[in-house]
Amino acid sequence: MANQDGLYSVVWPRSEMTVALGDLAPRLDTLSGKTVCELWDYLFRGDEIFPWLEAELEARYPGIQFVRYSEFGSTHGDEEHEILESLPAKLRELGADAVISGMGC
Amino acid sequence: MPSASLVCEGFAGQAATTSVGLGMPNLPLSVVTGHVDGQTTEELRQNVLERTLDQVVENLTEQPPAAVPVNEPSPQDVVFEGSFDEVNRLFYENGWSDGLPLVPPTKEKVEEFLGWTDRDPDEELGILLPDNRRATPWNVAVNGVMAGCRPQYMPILIALAEAMADPEYGVEHSGNTPGAETLIFLNGPVIGELGFNFEQGALRDGFHANTTIGRFWRLYLRNVAGFLLHQNDKGTYGNTWRVVLAENEPALSRIGWEPLSVDFGFEPGENVVTIARYTGSDVLASAFGSRAEDVLPYLADGVAKQNGWQLCFTLGLARGTLRPLLVLSPVLAATIARSGFSKRDVKQYLYDHARVTAEKFEKYIGEFTHLVPGRRSLVDMVNLGRAPAAFAESEEPERLVPIVADPEDFMIAVTGDPLRTNAMTFAHNGMLGYPVVRRIVLPGRWAAG
Numbered sequence: 001m002a003n004q005d006g007l008y009s010v011v012w013p014r015s016e017m018t019v020a021l022g023d024l025a026p027r028l029d030t031l032s033g034k035t036v037c038e039l040w041d042y043l044f045r046g047d048e049i050f051p052w053l054e055a056e057l058e059a060r061y062p063g064i065q066f067v068r069y070s071e072f073g074s075t076h077g078d079e080e081h082e083i084l085e086s087l088p089a090k091l092r093e094l095g096a097d098a099v100i101s102g103m104g105c
Numbered sequence: 106m107p108s109a110s111l112v113c114e115g116f117a118g119q120a121a122t123t124s125v126g127l128g129m130p131n132l133p134l135s136v137v138t139g140h141v142d143g144q145t146t147e148e149l150r151q152n153v154l155e156r157t158l159d160q161v162v163e164n165l166t167e168q169p170p171a172a173v174p175v176n177e178p179s180p181q182d183v184v185f186e187g188s189f190d191e192v193n194r195l196f197y198e199n200g201w202s203d204g205l206p207l208v209p210p211t212k213e214k215v216e217e218f219l220g221w222t223d224r225d226p227d228e229e230l231g232i233l234l235p236d237n238r239r240a241t242p243w244n245v246a247v248n249g250v251m252a253g254c255r256p257q258y259m260p261i262l263i264a265l266a267e268a269m270a271d272p273e274y275g276v277e278h279s280g281n282t283p284g285a286e287t288l289i290f291l292n293g294p295v296i297g298e299l300g301f302n303f304e305q306g307a308l309r310d311g312f313h314a315n316t317t318i319g320r321f322w323r324l325y326l327r328n329v330a331g332f333l334l335h336q337n338d339k340g341t342y343g344n345t346w347r348v349v350l351a352e353n354e355p356a357l358s359r360i361g362w363e364p365l366s367v368d369f370g371f372e373p374g375e376n377v378v379t380i381a382r383y384t385g386s387d388v389l390a391s392a393f394g395s396r397a398e399d400v401l402p403y404l405a406d407g408v409a410k411q412n413g414w415q416l417c418f419t420l421g422l423a424r425g426t427l428r429p430l431l432v433l434s435p436v437l438a439a440t441i442a443r444s445g446f447s448k449r450d451v452k453q454y455l456y457d458h459a460r461v462t463a464e465k466f467e468k469y470i471g472e473f474t475h476l477v478p479g480r481r482s483l484v485d486m487v488n489l490g491r492a493p494a495a496f497a498e499s500e501e502p503e504r505l506v507p508i509v510a511d512p513e514d515f516m517i518a519v520t521g522d523p524l525r526t527n528a529m530t531f532a533h534n535g536m537l538g539y540p541v542v543r544r545i546v547l548p549g550r551w552a553a554g
Contacts, residue, residue, distance in 0.1 A: 001213055002189070008209035009186045012178040013201045013251060013328040015244045019128035019237045027107050027168045036165075042422070045141045047478050049111065049153055056158050078423035078536050081272060091106065098165045102111030104120055105141055 033063035034097040039087075040069035041076035044103035053100065067094050075101070109135045109164035111157065115339075119280065122336040126236040131172040135160035142475065180243055183212070196251075200333050203324060207251040218246035221259040223548045230263065231270020234277035236331030240266040244329055252321035257299060258314065260551075262321055264378045264543040265289065269322075269330065271541045274380060278537035280332050284340025285382040285534040287322055288430070290518060291351040292366035293376030295545060303351040305522040308529075310348050319348040353520045356435035360442040365518050368448070369542040376545035381428060381516070382538020383531040387411055392437055392526045397444035401451070404431060404528055405458040408515075411532045412508050416461075417470040418535020420492045421477035425510035428540055430531040431455070434521040437528055448517050456512035464502035516540065 002008050028034055036057070040046040046069065054066050072090065073083045091099070112120045112134050124132040138152040178184050185195050192209045196202040208214070219226050222242055230240040242263055249262045269276050279287075296303055302312035310316040323346035332338040352364050366377035389407040392400040408429055418427040431451075433441070441451060461469075463483050470477045483506060487497035496506045509515060521527065 001211060002209075007186050007188060008192050008211050009183045010192050010196075010209045010211055011215060011247055012180060012182055012184045013196070013210060013244065013247045013324070014177070015180050015238045015241060015329055016177070017126065017128075017237050018232050018239055019126065021130075021172050021174050022128045023171070024129060024131060024133075024169055025106050025108075027166050029166070031162065031165060042478060043476065044113070045149065045475070045478075046111075048146065048149065049137070049141075049157075052150055052153050053158060053161060056154060057161075060162075076422070078426055096106060098107040098109075100109045100111065100135075100161060100165075103137075103141065104110060104112035104116045105137070 028098060031057060031061040031064050031098070034061070035065045035067065035095050036098045036100060037067040037072070037091060037094060037096040038069040039072055039075050039099055039101040041103060042074040043076065044105040046103045049102065050100070067096065107165045109133065109161040111135050111137060111161075113137050113140050115140060118335065119337055119339050122331070122333075123235045126234065126331060128237075129172070131169040133160075133164040133169050135164055180241070181212070201328055202251075203320070203327065205320075208253050210247045210250045214250045215243065215246045218249055218254075218256045218259050219243070221256045221548055221550070222263055223546075224263060230266045233270055233330040235280070235337050236329070238329050238331065240270050240329055245325070248324045248328055249321050252317050252324050254317045254321055255299075255313070258318055258321075260376075260545045260547050261291070261295065261299075261318060261378060264545045265318070265322060265380065266325060266329075268378060268380045268541045268543040269325065271543075273539050274541040275537055275539060276326075276330055278534075279326060279330065279382070280338040280340065281534075281537050282339050282341045283384050283534065284343035285384040285538055286344050286347055287380050287382050287538065288347050288531065289319065289322060289349045290365055290379040290381075291349050291377075292354065292364045292371070292379070293374065293545065295376045295547075296351045296354065301349065301351040303353045303520050305525075307350055307520040308348060312348070315348040315351065319346045322346055350432070350518065350520060352518055353435050353523065356438070356523060357519050360435075360439045362438065362442060362448050362519065365516065366542065368516070369540070371542065371544065376547065377542055378545060379540055379542045380538075381430070381540040382534040383430065384415060384534050385411070386529055386531040389528040389530060392528060395440060397441040397446045400437065400440060400526075401454050402458065404530075405455050407528070408455055408530045409459040409461055409508055411530045412461075413469045413532075414474050414476060415532050415535060416466055416508060417474070417476040418533070418537075419508060419510055420483065420486055420496065421470045423536040424491065425514065426536040426539055427509050428514050428516050428533045428535075429455075429459075429509065430516045430518065430533065432518045432520060432529040432531070434525055434527050435519055435523040437526050438519045440526070449512075451517055452512045452515040455515045456507050456509065459508055460505035461508060462502065463496070463504050463506050466506055466508075
């Protein structure tokens with residue numbers, strides 16, 4: 001309700017965020033000799049795009065290795081919660097240095 | 106771990122706001138020009154190699170600038186004092202409003218709402234993605250005030266916040282491009298006690314409880330989950346929030362069918378909310394006939410026609426998550442029931458008769474949409490154990506296949522004009538808004554009123 005001056009003292013309609021601001025991981029000095037994992041939501045032509053990226057990156061960075069998206073399963077589907085939960089351990093197990101994830105479309 | 110996120114050009118804004126909720130507002134993106142679906146193979150390849158590739162390298166090898174913290178108010182802070190118009194202008198300019206006039210959320214009004222729950226105002230009801238914000242009775246009350254609800258609606262609003270936070274519902278997908286909208290179902294004595302419309306015009310605005318609680322849902326999605334247009338909400342068109350659909354339980358009782366909440370395991374007479382997201386709907390007008398056998402073929406035809414690309418939630422993108430909805434008017438439900446059909450019988454009928462050809466099914470999820478890459482056939486899916494046998498009873502392209510994985514996947518509700526032989530069918534958004542139910546817990550003071 002309004003006060004005697006016809007004014008309303010109103011509160012914020014949002015709430016606190018539960019995730020703190022984090023530092024991004026240090027970037028790599030080079031992609032040569034590194035293991036890059038591919039994550040795909042099995043949508044929007046990732047099956048065409050990832051091989052093109054692989055071929056060009058292999059030409060530029062000797063020794064770069066890729067772990068195909070099929071190793072992980074779809075990151076968007078009825079199994080997405082299980083797949084995303086298992087991801088950190090799986091990436092460590094595979095010795096991943098970096099990730100390319102798609103497709104946000 | 107260094108990452109490069111591949112996004113189509115039109116989705117960079119959504120990715121930027123989503124990354125804020127992840128605590129990484131400086132997460133780098135690799136942009137694909139335009140949208141991938143409209144490009145030839147050569148156009149797409151050229152765009153990826155000329156633009157996206159360099160950004161991938163940059164994302165993985167160049168450190169983005171550190172993120173700058175943003176200070177936000179505390180939930181109970183008074184953020185402004187002003188007139189009705191000034192408050193509404195401020196809320197609109199900050200993205201806290203749906204554009205309609207809001208009731209100013211003063212502490213006094215919020216406290217009035219909190220008087221209609223026994224929950225602690227700061228109790229965590231859940232975490233809402235993509236903003237990763239806490240759902241609490243306090244912010245439920247704030248948004249309930251703003252939506253124009255009455256304080257007595259608080260138990261329903263809290264149940265809705267809990268349902269929204271249930272991972273099975275998948276609130277994080279609420280900004281997907283089909284722009285589906287949630288439908289809230291209500292069962293139990295609160296329908297009568299709070300004056301919900303459960304008869305003619307059941308889905309039209311105009312009844313206070315149905316309308317304001319529907320508005321609350323969309324405000325809560327905006328302010329706590331974080332779905333704002335041109336940011337996290339990428340609905341290509343979207344549509345306005347739906348009013349609450351209350352079932353006609355007296356009519357159900359007369360014909361001997363249980364309410365929707367009982368289908369989800371609750372006892373008759375319990376106060377329950379059910380939520381699910383639907384991409385669209387259509388009226389099946391003037392179902393003619395005095396027997397179930399007369400009207401069901403028309404209804405099954407309408408249910409099947411309402412589902413196209415959504416079949417990817419039956420098989421393909423997800424399995425067994427499509428839950429098509431059929432809403433029957435009481436007179437139509439009574440016609441079906443007096444022929445001896447239970448709700449389960451109706452679901453089985455729809456499973457058997459609301460069908461499409463296998464060729465059409467495969468086109469909806471493959472050729473037409475590319476939602477299931479590789480164009481795997483239904484027969485292949487069955488052979489791989491990824492589809493029920495009913496989808497490959499032969500290899501004939503013209504064979505009819507179900508639109509759901511199991512008869513129980515159909516949902517049936519009874520409401521609307523009691524004496525008009527119309528029905529309504531809704532296409533469901535599958536795992537991107539899967540049905541979730543919550544009991545409505547009334548406060549101790551409820552009986553006293």
